[in-house]
Amino acid sequence: MPNTTGQKKSTLRFYTETIEVSRLSAHAFFAAGDENYKGKRFFWQNKEKTFTLVGLGHAHTIANELEENRYQDIASKWKELCQLSLKEKADVSPILFGGFSFDPFNRISSEWDTFPSAFFTLSTFQLVIRNEQAFVSIHLITDEENSMDTFEQLRIERDALIHTSQVKELKNHAKSKLVEREDRLKEKYLQAVEDVTKRIQENEVKKVVIGRSLKLTFDDVFSSASVLYNTSIEQPESYLFGLERDDKLFFGATPERLVKVEHGEALSAGIAGSIKRGETSIEDRQLGESLLADPKNLAEHKYVVDMINKVFEQYCDEVKVPSRPKLLKIRDIQHLHTPIQGQLKNSASLFQLVEALHPTPAMGGEPREEAVAIIRESEQMNRGYYAAPIGWIDTEGDGEFAVGIRSALLENEHAYLYAGGGIVAESSSLEEFEETRVKFRPMLRTLGGNMNE
Ligand SMILES: C=C(O[C@@H]1C=C(C(=O)O)C=C[C@H]1O)C(=O)O
Numbered sequence: 388m389p390n391t392t393g394q395k396k397s398t399l400r401f402y403t404e405t406i407e408v409s410r411l412s413a414h415a416f417f418a419a420g421d422e423n424y425k426g427k428r429f430f431w432q433n434k435e436k437t438f439t440l441v442g443l444g445h446a447h448t449i450a451n452e453l454e455e456n457r458y459q460d461i462a463s464k465w466k467e468l469c470q471l472s473l474k475e476k477a478d479v480s481p482i483l484f485g486g487f488s489f490d491p492f493n494r495i496s497s498e499w500d501t502f503p504s505a506f507f508t509l510s511t512f513q514l515v516i517r518n519e520q521a522f523v524s525i526h527l528i529t530d531e532e533n534s535m536d537t538f539e540q541l542r543i544e545r546d547a548l549i550h551t552s553q554v555k556e557l558k559n560h561a562k563s564k565l566v567e568r569e570d571r572l573k574e575k576y577l578q579a580v581e582d583v584t585k586r587i588q589e590n591e592v593k594k595v596v597i598g599r600s601l602k603l604t605f606d607d608v609f610s611s612a613s614v615l616y617n618t619s620i621e622q623p624e625s626y627l628f629g630l631e632r633d634d635k636l637f638f639g640a641t642p643e644r645l646v647k648v649e650h651g652e653a654l655s656a657g658i659a660g661s662i663k664r665g666e667t668s669i670e671d672r673q674l675g676e677s678l679l680a681d682p683k684n685l686a687e688h689k690y691v692v693d694m695i696n697k698v699f700e701q702y703c704d705e706v707k708v709p710s711r712p713k714l715l716k717i718r719d720i721q722h723l724h725t726p727i728q729g730q731l732k733n734s735a736s737l738f739q740l741v742e743a744l745h746p747t748p749a750m751g752g753e754p755r756e757e758a759v760a761i762i763r764e765s766e767q768m769n770r771g772y773y774a775a776p777i778g779w780i781d782t783e784g785d786g787e788f789a790v791g792i793r794s795a796l797l798e799n800e801h802a803y804l805y806a807g808g809g810i811v812a813e814s815s816s817l818e819e820f821e822e823t824r825v826k827f828r829p830m831l832r833t834l835g836g837n838m839n840e
Pocket residue numbers: 596598643658659660661687722749750774792793805806807808809810826
């Protein structure tokens with residue numbers, strides 16, 4: 388029998404059942420949902436590859452169009468839902484996955500129009516792979532009388548999904564051919580960087596992250612499953628994420644943790660300041676060393692670390708911040724990196740930290756409100772979920788959010804790519820443009836677009 392509990396005042400019930408499965412590929416499981424769950428799937432894998440999460444179908448969605456209180460709204464609705472589920476210790480807990488838009492006050496109509504300010508889902512079929520062990524759970528939330536029949540149907544479907552995943556061969560699907568490339572707002576980007584640099588030099592603000600986007604058109608549509616698979620092969624050292632919403636897929640390979648909470652410990656990271664990788668290992672080392680000593684990049688970085696530190700001082704005890712950054716080297720780029728950790732104070736929660744941290748000066752700027760207002764006015768685009776928190780939370784309140792950079796929105800044969808960089812007093816618009824070119828590479832390579840403009 389599946390576990391079930393129901394509150395007396397509510398007729399809603401939350402049924403779950405988890406089984407352990409041997410040899411299950413997360414990408415194959417995602418692909419097995421092609422037929423029945425397209426548009427209602429998600430994918431997540433942490434950087435260390437010790438935790439992979441795939442969801443097929445929506446057992447329940449929690450979303451809102453709020454500008455204020457959007458984090459608390461999701462947190463309290465998730466809590467309500469968790470109260471319907473059994474508190475028993477299980478191998479895996481039901482997990483809520485989703486994300487927030489970068490700026491709920493941005494009203495520019497765009498490719499993001501169907502994405503709410505906050506969108507989260509509890510999947511019908513959940514795959515968790517943790518330390519080589521794979522668990523598939525069924526979630527059903529219903530007030531139906533004959534829910535046992537429905538549950539039985541779901542078991543049959545689960546077994547079919549597992550079977551398909553185990554026999555399906557994963558291929559690095561041929562990439563569609565790029566037919567058109569549009570550097571949206573390139574001139575506006577350069578102008579915005581110059582204007583913002585001036586405003587920073589005049590001490591109006593200290594740092595503002597300015598982004599731009601590319602629109603690519605291909606000769607054929609992509610399947611979400613093959614795009615995510617390609618991403619995992621091209622960018623193995625990053626977080627991998629994918630969130631489908633109807634005919635769109637927001638996906639990416641981000642190096643940047645916003646915050647992780649596990650057993651009362653909170654972890655975040657300042658990642659800002661960038662330089663390309665070298666052609667040879669000697670050049671690569673020289674570039675890395677020059678980044679570690681570069682005042683412009685150190686300034687970009689310090690605003691981020693100081694802000695995260697301040698948030699951690701408020702919500703955590705025993706905050707630890709290394710005194711200087713190290714290098715984080717990923718395939719195309721090297722960044723300055725400072726991990727930050729603390730012990731969550733009793734009353735603090737993951738969503739509180741997400742709210743307090745987003746956007747850090749790595750995505751927004753310093754001071755935050757002023758920087759976000761400048762972004763809204765000078766970028767002249769809608770970032771949607773780009774540069775915003777994406778991640779998961781379990782029934783215990785543990786979970787992890789990354790920032791959705793090195794990312795793209797896929798819509799049939801079109802892909803919208805986004806990249807930005809931190810503008811400070813010493814910025815030059817052409818150098819910042821060059822930096823965004825490097826940051827587009829992960830997605831260009833995944834989709835098969837030309838990497839040289
Ligand atoms: C905004 C982006 O990246 C951020 C900006 C960085 C910078 O300006 O040096 C570095 C890492 C990220 O924090 C992006 O990739 O789009």
